Amino acid sequence: MQTIDPHDREALIMPLYRFNRTFWVTLVALIVVIAPGVIFYVRQLYFGLGVTDLTRPVFWGIYLVNFIFLIGVSMAGTLISAVLQLMNVHWRRPITRIAEALTVFGLMIAGLQIIVDMGRPDRVFFTFIYGRLQAPLMWDIASLTIYLLTAIFALYLQLLPDIALLRDNIPAQAPAWRKKIYSLLSLNWHGNFEQWRRLKKVITIVSVCIIPVGISLHTITSWLFSTTVQPGWKSTILGPYFVIGAIFSGIGLLFIVVSFARHFLHLRTYISLGFYNNLSWIFIIMSAVWFYFTGNEVLILTAEQETLEFPVMAAKLWGEFAPSFWIMVALMVAATWLLVMPKFLSASPKKASVLQPHVALASAITAAMLFTLVKLSPKVTALAALNTNSILLISWLIIGLLLLLSIASLTRWFKNHLVATTFIASTLVLVGMWLERWNIIIPTVTHARLIPYTIYNPTITEVFITISAAGIFVLLFVLFFKLFPAVSLWEIEEERRSNPGSSH
């Protein structure tokens, strides 16, 4: 019989048995989000993939984009729980559970995307019966399976002491099936010295193993593209580019999920701001590396102007993919700015006292007014009004400066609202990274060699199935965190023991 701090019991275990209105509303909302996609998928199964906008040569579309994206975001679990575990970083402890769950659910939905993308999902088992180990897709399936199993194992190992705690501290009114589940899953864990010693050993081994498995999955996923002879999928840059993108978007989603859990599961006392601060440094480094890779690719392909590659890059820079490319760049710049600028501010908190939100509002409004004035002022012919032109130029300059000032003035607000800022930046990064995957796949497939260039606009089927996948992802989290606590009870206890000074 293991006991638990009564405060923790009230904050972390008891909510698992309370089904309040928020929970039911969330559940119904999620089902409403998921249902149309399921219906559209059944329709796609019945009619065939023709209901999508996939054509020749756009054989791969939004499902593959989602697949790469989800594989990417699942990286967070490996990074946080394994790398930080091995480095013995203490601030990882409250979020290991969320990170590992993120990996497992991300991989599950990614696998689902592949099934959805297949022309013959009924033959998915052929990959096991007739699988050719020389085929890149088989490497990916193998890697995905190994990674998913390892991630589930890692999540379970990390859950084990908590399941035992749940079993021992189950409230009287709990339904019998939950008692049964907990006692079954706890594997007779009693928390004696030998059990702990073995668990720690296995967790360390799994942490070591999962890192190469994770990195291999992201690299192999890039090989799906670079093993073909299509233009724009350079073999050497794509592997590391995918790994970096995976870590980048993974941390982004981790921030978002942690922020939601922190808010809706009332974990403010458990997940400290220190975590946001520390992890955002890794986030900033990843964004720098991401810019480095993207710059490399854009510069080389643009400078070399090779017959096949260049049309792909040109489509991204100023062609039909320019919106998605430049929105991606703008989002990444904005996210990096959001994360970096507050860090600079800390050096001189007194000096920049002008930078207040109301200054931002004031300068934004002034810029808007000036913009209206400039737009409303009668257009003068160029010959007559040289002076007016310079005034116009100065006005535009002032508008730009005012906008810059308004952005800069928000920095203090960003600094004081770390969670909100990180949440906004993460959302920007996630959208940007999804667009990045879009920009990797779609421009290449629409620029085939012997097939006329074409465009690809996802149909309603593809959009709803994508929304549905996101809904299922959230649903898995909601259900999982109704069954198990969102923060690791035993690691929090461990944290307290190793750091007696810190309060909870």
Next chain:
Amino acid sequence: MARWSMVIDLEKCVACQGCSIACRFENNTPVVSPDEAKNGRAIRWNDVFPVPVNPTEKTGEYPNVKTRYTTRPCMQCENPPCVKVCPVQATYKDDQGLIRQDYNRCIGCRFCTMGCPYGVRYFNWFKPEWQETLSEYRNPDQLKMNGSLEGPAVRPVGVVEKCTYCVHRLFKAKARAEAESRDFRASDYVPACVQTCTGKARFFGDLDDPNSIVSQLAKSPRAFRMLEDTGAEPKTIYLQEG
């Protein structure tokens, strides 16, 4: 063992698309609606199209233009990029160098369609359909053995299909030679597009036989292979115009 090859003399080709139609009826490729065809869903194992396909080469402005046409069956590559990426060996190179496709094995992942630089592989986005009269004239031939389904057999939805140099004709020719108790000759086997070619621009034969017509033509200074830079080493050989 033979190494089947096709030589297409572009000088003789009049771009009549007879090969495309002959292929359609020989191999039961379904007809799609004009809307779907515009959307890139048309299936033509043997396609005839103007080159350059995309504006990577200057073709000039009217009236000073240069127009060329090419016809494209499967290249039956020696080093096929499609076969290398198939996860379940639904597409494979047989012992005579033909790249074949098993409709009962294909899982519809469309990796081969991405792998092929020539775009000769087609996907069945919908269940193949024929309008009433057309459906009565489907070719009954098919290759079916050990659970595999190939050749002109009507394809199920969601699988990839491609030109096979009319591989069922090879099997039929061998069976006939056996029935007539004589040796099989390379000239017994000829794909539908070669048989029908208006300008007699297509030649078919065994590349391993140094005296065959294809071996002779392959030595021509006009001979070239499409997209040689991809390293696929096609066995469909072209003879340049002019």
